[in-house]
Amino acid sequence: MKKLSLKAKCLCGNISFKTSGYHRDVQNCHCVQCLKTHGHHAAYSKVEEKDLKFLSKKSLKWFKSSKRAKRGFCSNCGASIFFKVIGTNSVCIAAGIFNNPTKLKTSIEIFTKGKSDYYKINSKLPKYARYPKG
Numbered sequence: 001m002k003k004l005s006l007k008a009k010c011l012c013g014n015i016s017f018k019t020s021g022y023h024r025d026v027q028n029c030h031c032v033q034c035l036k037t038h039g040h041h042a043a044y045s046k047v048e049e050k051d052l053k054f055l056s057k058k059s060l061k062w063f064k065s066s067k068r069a070k071r072g073f074c075s076n077c078g079a080s081i082f083f084k085v086i087g088t089n090s091v092c093i094a095a096g097i098f099n100n101p102t103k104l105k106t107s108i109e110i111f112t113k114g115k116s117d118y119y120k121i122n123s124k125l126p127k128y129a130r131y132p133k134g
């Protein structure tokens with residue numbers, strides 16, 4: 001967790017926002033849903049919803065990706081941007097959407113059990129078959 005003020009926008013710029021407050025370290029997620037929507041594993045930070053201020057969201061669409069979660073994307077350029085567990089007050093943000101430099105760090109690999117066979121996880125980060133304990 002790191003206190004940051006960051007700016008972010010999708011590829012076409014139709015969706016742009018600022019974040020503040022505590023940002024969770026980035027987690028690489030290898031679950032099948034992330035593979036399908038990102039085209040590869042996902043890399044998500046997370047903030048409290050109140051710490052996310054949209055400058056523009058005219059092409060933001062939400063897709064209910066499971067019973068408990070939805071994913072936000074740009075309907076113009078196709079950028080996969082948000083993952084949200086419905087009913088919580090936080091939102092995961094794909095780390096590549098933030099303007100560089102982010103000062104974020106990647107901390108763990110999760111859902112390694114669900115990953116596809118075409119790549120290896122070469123990082124030395126802690127790996128979890130599903131969610132980390134605790």
Ligand SMILES: [Zn+2]
Binds near residue numbers: 011075076077078
């Ligand atoms: Zn866009």
